[in-house]
Amino acid sequence: MEYNTSKTHLQMPEYGRIIQQLVERCKEIENRDERNEMAVAIVDFMGQRNPQLRDEENYKHKLWDHLFILAKYDLDVDSPYHILTQEEMKVKPKRMEYPKLQGDFKFYGKSILQLIDKAIELEAGDEKDALIQVIANNMKKSYNVYNKEHVQDEVIFRHLKDLSKNRLDLTVLDSLEKSKIYYATNRTNKSYPRNNPKNQNNRKNIQNNKNRK
Structure with a gap:
């Protein structure tokens, strides 16, 4: 019997192990065109698995960001959006200013x-x-x-x-x-x-x- 603890760590558990495995398979494809095609299919599948994201602004951009997180930023595909690096993702947002009224x-x-x-x-x-x-x-x-x-x-x-x-x-x-x-x-x-x-x-x-x- 294979336990979850012995399997590959899920980068984003909300997407499940199937999508995680698809991303790993996409990374192994040598042909760039085929790799791009599969990446687009994975992003569409991710949107179907999490339809609540469609209510958010720029949800497609978020899905592509999630794809690279799942791939540990080691995925060579043509993204329609700016590809954030792991260092950029770790940068903390600027501190919001408090309202003037105190x-x-x-x-x-x-x-x-x-x-x-x-x-x-x-x-x-x-x-x-x-x-x-x-x-x-x-x-x-x-x-x-x-x-x-x-x-x-x-x-x-x-x-x-x-x-x-x-x-x-x-x-x-x-x-x-x-x-x-x-x-x-x-x-x-x-x-x-x-x-x-x-x-x-x-x-x-x-x-x-x-x-x-």
Whole structure:
């Protein structure tokens, strides 16, 4: 009986031993044209065995990279893509930079920074004032959701100044509730109070119509 431990080591177990054996057979073919033809067939077979790869971007390129990994980079065939060497495959990717928002401001999100940059670029006027107040309102909502507590407007004003490096200032406002933009962005989310005479009249009219039927 032949045990797996005595067989050739699988470079990529997810492809199975059959594909590994095909790759080893391909390396033994002397005729280059036949070797190229078999390499293409193996790549197609690898795609059939792992159909989930087809949902990924440049999946064909990945299959060819996997082919050379299976061959231990010892396969002389014409690849339609750049053939990575074993040394290139071992190179670690560059370290990703952390987002700018850190510490006390991370819950505001990157989109707030983009809006702040946009507001700074605008010339002084109604458009700029409206955008600044929209930013402050969204900052307040994000703060309340993340910290699960009500935040005073003065805190939002201070954070906005810090994030904009003192280039955006809302300290001239007593509160966000007194700004026109607050009512414009929140009016659609508010319903009339139950004791509103207009609502009571509407309910009476609806009930009268039902009684007539």
